[in-house]
Amino acid sequence: MDAENLHYFKKAPIAKAVAHFAVPMMLGTSMSVIYSILNAYFLGTLHNTAMLTALALTLPLFAAIMAIGNLVGIGSGAFISRLLGExxxxxxxxxxxxxxxxxxxLGLILMALGLPLIxxxxxxxxATPDSFGFTKDYVTIMLIGSPFVVLFFTLENIVRSEGAAITSMIGMILxxxxxxxxDALVIFVFHWGVIGVASATVISNVVASIFYAFHMGYKSQFLTISIKWFKATKDxxxxxxKIGVPVFIMSLFMGAMSLVFxxxxxxxxxxxxxxxxxxxxLLQFPEFILMGLCEGVVPxxxxxxxANKLRMKQTIGFTIKxxxxxxxxxxxxxxLISDHLIGLFTNDPQLIVMGSYILHVTFLSLFITGMTTLFTGIFQATAQGTAAFIMSVIQGITLIPVLYIANRMSGFHGxxxxxxxxxxVAFLVGAIMLYVLRNRLQPELDHLVQ
Structure with missing residues (x-):
């Protein structure tokens, strides 16, 4: 951690400090959503609904791979930031x-377990009969590349934890x-379809992982990839x-929720x-912007x-605004423009109507989703493992029975x-826990949760 990063940790005005940590993360996460959107766009140009269906069905698998990366990355990253403060x-x-x-x-274990059960x-x-082949192609490539995808999510968190927010952003944008x-090459030049899109995702994660590993090995003052520093002590x-497992469970629940949905x-x-x-x-774009803000301020x-709990309080207050x-x-x-946004991906009138409706409904919870992410980040940063665990499961536990009841009562709308x-429900639970834990965290947090 160089003098500039230390300055932002300790002395910079809150707005500048939050911007230093959060803006690169917001840009990086927004770019990751852009390429997720472009994956759907490129496949959409082939006018094959089964391919788009396969891409949607594989979201739970990607969430599971991300969960493993976050298990190690977010848990280690929060610990590293606390160690730097000490x-x-x-x-x-x-x-x-x-x-x-x-x-x-862990990525190698996932690959070894997944491929025989493909x-x-x-x-x-x-997968439906029409989308089975496309889904299998995508899943196969993602499992083969899973060690590098897991590594990418881990290293992005580790690099950011030492205050190197710009470097973290560069890796994500790369x-x-x-x-x-x-994507453009495999779709329009080589005509590889779903296999090409999955391969592009894996290769891009390999490139970014190499970039992060180079930074940790040769540029960072404190981070390292040297095996001689490897320790797996009880501490x-x-x-x-205690932080990584709740994050892992939350990511798995995200995948499970997508699967159930x-x-x-x-x-x-x-x-x-x-x-x-x-x-x-499309919803991921603003969600990941807010996620980038909330995760960016965790270090x-x-x-x-x-090091300074008053500064922690000020950071949280500014982030809420x-x-x-x-x-x-x-x-x-x-x-204002939901129909036009859906229309970028398809010319099917029914798809446009259904997609626009889903956007309108889900955007109603954008603010509370952002606040829920912030609550989780606060619990992770302050080593409140139990609260982080509760946040990781509450949404999934709530969604499954609500889905069943709402589907029976109101069908597609439900x-x-x-x-x-x-x-x-997740927002309310998080707010209550933050209120209960306020004295353990800092008495000056009172006005944020009253």
Whole structure:
């Protein structure tokens, strides 16, 4: 961590400090959504609804791979930021080396377990007869590349945890640029379809992982990928996994929720699944902007938690105001041009109507989704493992029964509205826990949760 990063951790005005940590993360996450949207766009140009359906059905698999990366990355990253606040720099090397090698091993385990069960996995994702082959192609490539995809999510968090927000952003943008270029080549030049799109995703993650590894090995003052610093002590395992496991479970629940949601949509046809796939990718853009804001400030909150709790309070207050402003702006834009946004991906009138409807409904919970992400980030940064765990499961636990009841009562409309209800419950639970934990975190947080 150089003098400039240390300045932003300790002394810079709150607005500048939040901008330093959050803006690069927001840009990076928004770029990742852009290439997710472009994946759907490029496939959409082939006018094959089954391909778009396959892309939507594989979202749970990608969420599972991301979950493994976040298990190690977010848990290690939050621990590293706290260690930096305590000036325990040698321990930072141990944790960063542990994160690098353990994420690779976990990715290899996922690949070894997944490939022999590929047909069962594709069926479990809800593939229809028309989309089965395309879904299997995508899943196969993603499993083969999973060690590098896991490593990418881990290293992005590790690099950001030491305050190198710009470097973290560059890696994410590098991944996106490579992915977009390769998408265009595999679709329009080589005509590889779904296999090409999946391959482009994996290769782009390999490139970004190499970039991050180079930074950790040769540029960073404290991070390392050297095996000689690898340790798996009880202290490291405890601190990494008490935060990482809740994040892992939350990511798995996201994938499971997407899987369950797709199974409910299947009865309304491939068009319903494709419409949800398109609208969910569009919704990801503002969601990931807010996620970038909330996750971007986690290192600053974690550092301040061990070094300056008043600064932690000020950071949280400023972030809440930013979430509200961004949610209002994005909401207005979507309600004005939703039909045109869906129309970029398809010329099917029914798809446009269904996709626009889903966008209108799900955007209602944008602010509370942002706040829920912030609550989770606060619990991660301050090592509140139990609260982080509760946040990781509450939305999934709520969504499944709500989906069942809403589907029975209101059909397709009920399925869509169940997402908003689950988001609202998660927000209320997070707000209550933050209120209960306010004295443990800092008495000066009182006015934020009253």
């Amino acid at each position: 000036k325990k720099y040698a321990d930072v090397k141990n944790v960063s080396s542990f994160a690098f090698y353990s994420s690779l091993v 047909d069962s996995l594709v069926q479990g994702l809800g 991944s996106v640029v490579v992915n977009i270029i390769l 490291i395992l405890s601190n990494v996994f 797709n199974h409910f949509l299947v009865e309304y046809g491939d068009q319903a699944i494709a419409a949800y796939g398109i609208s969910s990718r 600053l909150i974690a550092f301040s938690f061990t 930013a979430i509200l402003a961004l949610a209002v702006v994005f909401g207005i834009i979507v309600y 399925v869509v509205w169940s997402l908003v209800i689950a988001d609202a």
